[in-house]
Amino acid sequence: MLNKDRWSYALMFSPGILIYFAFLLIPIILLVYYSFYNWDGISPSYQFAGLSNYTEAFQDKGFRRALLVTLFIAVVSTFFVNVLGIAFAVLLNKKGRMTNFYRSVFFFPLLLSTVSVGFIWKSILSYNGLLNNLLEQLGAERIEFFGNPNLAVLTITFLAIWQSTGFIIVIYLAGLQSIPGSLYEAVRIDGANRWQQFRHITFPMLAPAFTMSIIFMFTGSMREYDRVAVLTYGGPAGATETIAYQVVKVGFGANRLSYSASLAVYMLIIVSLLSVCLTVYLRRREEKLL
């Protein structure tokens, strides 16, 4: 009987372990391995290059700029998505005739693929797009959403916020529904107004959802690729290149697979470090609040 159980356990966890090995662990090991060579991704032979790819990446101005752009998109979008997520979740948590409709509306962007969303927004925001045509008819100047380097980064960030808010709302809604109603009743009896209820009950009780949303959003935004590839191709003049975009461009466009592997390893280290720090900090915060 005991042996049977062991076989059952083994069979049950084998698909998960197989997937983990095949699609995560082995690719990461290979990534690190190739980053120490000078492989172009196609030649039958390649030589050991030591740390040269890492030192080159460290001095690469383009990589440093891509890192800054990626961090900007990740930090700003994580902040706004969470602010909006909590606000809309609180509003959508109330019972009303249209509540389910509004929930669907906010969740809808998440159901669309990032690439499709990119094409839709491109037709709206490009220089001869819907929004600029409207602005011109109203007598205003057309805006170069993708042609101005700073505005292009902001546009990508705005679209990341627009598309991700729905998902974060769902996390917060689940968090809100787990808060016992008796807590609100108690503070209402003590005379707390709506803001005080939010500050002293809702926000602290949302701490686990807050941790999860911040980590999801931050790690996801650090991998920003699709929107850049569809909307700006990294332009104008490389202004919207993110690390993920550079990894693909350098690896497959410039045929420097080993060098792009070193960029990916840097990204892995940075994202891992920041995620661990954030998680530790937010978990401690949860412990204090709950």
Place this chain on the structure above:
Amino acid sequence: MKKWFALCMVIMLAAVLAACGGKTNNSSTGEKGTDPEPAAKDVEIVFQSWITPNLTVEYYDNLIKKFESANPGIKVKRIQPPANEGNPDSYLKTLLASGDFPDVVQNATIQMFVDADALLEIPIDDDIKKINNYEAEMIDGKLYNISAIRQPQSLIFYNKKLFAEAGITSTPKSWAELEAAAEKLKAKNITPLLTAGDWTAGFTFSVMTSPTIYKDNKTWYADRFDNKVKFTDANWKEAAAYYSNLIEKGYFNKGALSIDYTAVEQEFLKGKGAMYPMGSWFSAAEAVAQKDFEVGVFATPTKDGTQYLLGGENAGGYAVAKNSKNPEAALKFAKFMMLDPEAHKGYLQADALFSNLKEPLKWEMSPLQTEIYELLLNNPPMVGHMNNKVGRVPVAGIQDQYNKVAQNMMLGDMDVEKGMQSLDEYWDKHNK
């Protein structure tokens, strides 16, 4: 429990490693003889097709059907990249790594796969000798692709109605004439030149400057590898300064960096600009567009007014895998797709290309395509530009740096000297 866990982990790891090992290519491991030889009737070749709006699945399937009925015993299995990324290179790299490189590939960057020792040398026989200037695509004296097409790229399409409105009676041939025409158009409040912010920016910069450089040195990229020339040489800097001057004088469309290739093509077809630098493939879109004006074409002007078109001369086309199990059948199919008269004509027509056979085949051309054909008649063999061969194929990814230089010029963020220096720096960094 620990033992069971360890055993399972070992099995998992072995299974994953076995899967990652992929297929080994029999011919390269010397096991070819151990496979049972397929009967002649059962030969199957795998063909990587290149699907575009012009070259459709139906286009290939019809040709494959014709080939199979003319060659009983050879079956062709068509595959295609999952997405159009400009070329099938990334897809082919993956197939090469997994040991599934197709028998026949199309539109690949030949030099890259020759460097990877993946392509078969094509024997120079009577079929190949039918191709005009077939030597143009040879690498180290060997031919690896079958192509018999000319694709001029350094063209400027113009709106005849807007030219007439601005009082321009002849098309510009020199830089000075182009500038004069642009000034006349601007004076009439007409946008003289159209470009866009994606690859189009680098392409426009390249086609408007390179002809002046490459007409005097048709092996410029080969010389760059040998450090005999640089992007910071006086001739390149002069050409880039001329282009920068066109930008500074406001001859290009406002908001160019906020639109892409598809959008700028529509802008031109809507009559929102007088001149549109683009390759001959634009003529396929022009032929079916609804518009109230005629489109003409001229070669992008050079400094002294001498016509020199740049473009593809027997580039791309079909290549055969070195490790193909059926090289003869694969070669036969590759030749059929490019050289069979009916297939050749169909290819030219579908993709608005021009025949480069010694006895060129003509197809039913639009008036604009006939104009391009006539320009080609007066042109010596073309060389490429940007990421294409000029004596040699340049370092990989250089087109991205052309884009950056052109886009920076449009942003007003980079002076000419620094822009050209960045091209040299990119070259040196990636020439490894």
